[in-house]
Amino acid sequence: AFMMEEYLMELYIIKYYIKKALEKNDTDSAALITQKYLGDINNISLNIAVTGESGVGKSTFVNAFRGIDNRDEGAAPTGVVETTMKPEPYPHPRHPNVTLWDLPGVGTTKFPADQYLKYVEFEKFDFFIIVSADRLSENDAKLAQEIKKIGRKFYFVRSKIDNNLSDAKRSQREYDEEKTLQEIRENCIQGLEKQGVASPQVFLVSSFHLHLYDFPALQDTMERELPSHKRDFLILVLPNICKSTIYKKKEVFRSRIKYYAILSAFVAAVPIPGLSIAADSSIVAKVLQDYLNGLGLDEKSLEKVSNATKRSLSDVRHSVYPTVLVAAEEGSRMLPVLKIPIAALLSFTSIYRVLTSTLESLSVDAENVLMEALDIK
Template identity: 40%
Template sequence: MGGSNSREEIGPLSNPMFFSPQELKDLECAFELGAIEEINSLIQEKVNNLKSTELHIAVTGEAGVGKSTFINAFRGLRSSDEGAAKSGNTERTMKPTQYKHPNFDEVSFWDLPGIGTTKIPFEQYFSKMKFELYNFFIIISSGRFTKNDASIAQNIKSLRKNFYFVRSKIDNDLRAHQLSHAQANNDAELTKIRDYCTDGLRKAGISEPKVFLISSFQVNDFDFPELKETLANNLDDIRKDIFLRTLPSTTSKFVEQKRDQLKNRTWILAAHAVSLGAVPIPGMDIVCDLGMLVTAIEEFREFFGLDDASLQRLANVTGKPVEVLKSEVKTSLAGEINKDLVKSMLLRSRYVDTADNMPFLKKIPIIGPRYQLGKSQKITENLLNDILSEFAKNAQRVVDTAFDTD
């Protein structure tokens, strides 16, 4: 269901993401009537869903294929960092092992034992792994995909869940190819590896396999960016939101994706802040819960990886001094964010003087709750969108510096 592109509207249709058609209709009616309590209830339910939804990603494959390194790369960690998955060439995992994202507890990667080991017989594997608990699966190999890998995929398919084939350690393959060939052709070698993997999967019973070639040490190269984008695009709105939150900002495209995804949230956040427990802002004809805005802005900053912990992890992975990365964060919102700061931003907002001239407000026949609610929501939403753009620009500078791109 599409919404209007005009930013002159105030109402649910300016942000259809996260809401069903019936929820949008209910919200629109509530806004038309100025029914603040009903708006509160509808939006609070959606906010609770955003906060309570979890994402569980299962990673499986035989011993030594790079499952742990892959899990760490996805979370922006080195193997020596606190909370990192332990890596090695032997099968360490005898039961599903959970690794939560360092910033976002609602997202977990699960390292599953390899199928067909003597510890877990094939006939017991699927019941012991409880595949129904996971949202989607990553099946990793560092060589040819086997019949066991195909059996996992077929079992997942029967559950109507998504799975993705990942061929790891591509950097090692290309390095070996270059050492053994005087005139190495990397593109031809990558095609050969991809064909080798897809052919093996077809022979094992997977009709149209797609294989992502990656190196967990070169997260911006080969198919790693495409894999991340594919995973995100195959999730529903809420899970896509929390998945993108966990991805380190490593490319311009991911920064843009994060910005666009967060724009889907600003209407909800603004409406929530001006309708639930809101109080008048001195010097302005609007109401707003400043505490909610403080929390929202802090979450935005963390979403883009501009908080101290995220910048330190990025510095660890890229080898760039953390102070160099921090120097690229040129915003007043880099330090403490409190109610006084947010209030001053609202008072300075370029939308304050023009809010009364908006077409929507002209249609309101009386000055009252509907007027104040609409005006407050619009000013707050526009401020959040401005902050979002500011964070995105800063994140882009950090990415350019961290990965020497321009």
């Protein structure tokens, strides 16, 4: 209830400023205010610290989480000689308010765990991910205890699980993947408990195959344990690795539709010809772009699918992506994505209906794209 009141208050203020701007016949700034408001919804930030000893796969994890390949532009440098020496921020390519911080391991800095936390400015992180590739180091366990002391959450990621499984496959006569995973998991937990970390949360991950093993469970846990205003935010930036992620994203987007519809209705109520149309189209266009980005249907993501599946981009677009008829092909007075003349989008109800049905079909497309992308792995 509180959220809603706060929200209406905000809308009231926006409406006031829009009116003011209009009285001065200043339609540009009215549009600007609307834009700014839409931007503000997304103005929460999330900072995730990734730490662990040298060479364990921190930078690779940072890249994978952001949906980019180690070889891509903007990737955190990885490999045998690229030791991370100071905290390095890596913003999410499509959600710049989400930053993964690639931290040097405690061992690399030579600080004891408590001084280390000061050195990396722990206050700015929402939570910590402690990565290890083999046995967890004494440093990692100490760090976990210090993080607990300052009241932050931490998760252990046991990386490079794909390597362990192929080793096991080679050496065990009766290879059982589930059993091997369980053994590694228990081994990690016991090791940590021995070093004084009570009931640690350990997730087995391969950064090259996020959809396998425990990464989906890590996502669920992070999401559950975040404060609620950040939860929706995290959901929207998670890599699209399973159907349930797409479903959750859809639900977050859906819960916001009414707000956008209210906002456009406000703008439409102001009797200046031209303005409501401009504002509506910018609201709807922005929201639709958010849907495409969030659901992995933007051009960049489709290119990735196309590269991975070795199918042409237009093939991918047309076979798995029927809703969106590509912005570029549309006339300028048509909204991209929908073949609907802008003038039809004036009321609360029509905005609401259009966004709801588009979101529905886009999430079906997103599932198709996901299936397509996972098939080949």
